[in-house]
Amino acid sequence: GAGVSQSPSNKVTEKGKDVELRCDPISGHTALYWYRQSLGQGLEFLIYFQGNSAPDKSGLPSDRFSAERTGGSVSTLTIQRTQQEDSAVYLCASSLSGGAGSDTQYFGPGTRLTVL
Amino acid sequence: SQQGEEDPQALSIQEGENATMNCSYKTSINNLQWYRQNSGRGLVHLILIRSNEREKHSGRLRVTLDTSKKSSSLLITASRAADTASYFCATVKSSGDKLTFGTGTRLAVRP
Numbered sequence: 001g002a003g004v005s006q007s008p009s010n011k012v013t014e015k016g017k018d019v020e021l022r023c024d025p026i027s028g029h030t031a032l033y034w035y036r037q038s039l040g041q042g043l044e045f046l047i048y049f050q051g052n053s054a055p056d057k058s059g060l061p062s063d064r065f066s067a068e069r070t071g072g073s074v075s076t077l078t079i080q081r082t083q084q085e086d087s088a089v090y091l092c093a094s095s096l097s098g099g100a101g102s103d104t105q106y107f108g109p110g111t112r113l114t115v116l
Numbered sequence: 117s118q119q120g121e122e123d124p125q126a127l128s129i130q131e132g133e134n135a136t137m138n139c140s141y142k143t144s145i146n147n148l149q150w151y152r153q154n155s156g157r158g159l160v161h162l163i164l165i166r167s168n169e170r171e172k173h174s175g176r177l178r179v180t181l182d183t184s185k186k187s188s189s190l191l192i193t194a195s196r197a198a199d200t201a202s203y204f205c206a207t208v209k210s211s212g213d214k215l216t217f218g219t220g221t222r223l224a225v226r227p
Contacts (some may be wrong), residue, residue, distance in 0.1 A: 028194050031212055033214055033215070035215070035217075042217060043204065043206075043217035043218070043220075044217070044220055045214045045215065045216065048213075048214050050212060056214065059214070076199065091159065092156070093159075094214075095212070096211040097211070103146070103147055103149075103164060103208060103211055103212060104149065104161050104164055105149070105161065105163075105215060106161060107151075107158050107159040107160070108158060109158040110157050110158055112157075
């Protein structure tokens with residue numbers, strides 16, 4: 001597609017339920033990033049995938065959070081046993097990476113997660 | 117964690133005036149990027165400046181980078197009401213690495 005897409009755009013869930021958020025990066029982009037934006041924490045990095053390398057998971061806030069990227073394209077961010085503090089906008093970005101002029105990260109519209 | 121601070125936190129100007137936002141960061145970087153965000157959703161990339169560059173222009177945008185002071189500024193000239201948004205700087209330590217965001221500046225341009 002023309003840009004990064006994310007689904008769903010909005011998700012309301014009950015505390016304790018699991019949720020899955022999906023990201024479709026720009027075709028051909030080798031790097032994929034997940035960030036979240038919340039009122040208290042601003043914009044923070046969660047995890048990123050670069051080609052076939054092991055993902056950088058250093059930003060994941062707890063072991064309830066996990067992500068995978070299948071076939072080097074689509075990524076799913078899973079939050080298990082959601083808590084109210086998980087409420088935030090989850091943003092996905094992709095970049096061409098790997099060379100000069102390719103570091104620009106292009107963001108999707110985000111998924112607004114509300115945990116009741 | 118966030119790399120640094122942006123100032124001002126909020127800025128209100130009249131249409132046609134220039135707007136300047138500043139960003140400071142803490143560690144060495146490969147590049148610094150500026151983004152705009154409307155209504156708390158998707159981030160739109162504005163401009164990327166590399167650590168060996170001092171100034172870049174794109175339309176009404178001018179970005180400077182001072183690596184000795186670990187700071188950058190974004191100047192929007194001849195502002196328009198449509199420029200109303202939040203503006204974030206973000207740094208990258210090495211090519212392809214994750215973005216570390218500043219705290220953002222909320223810009224309001226009065227028609």
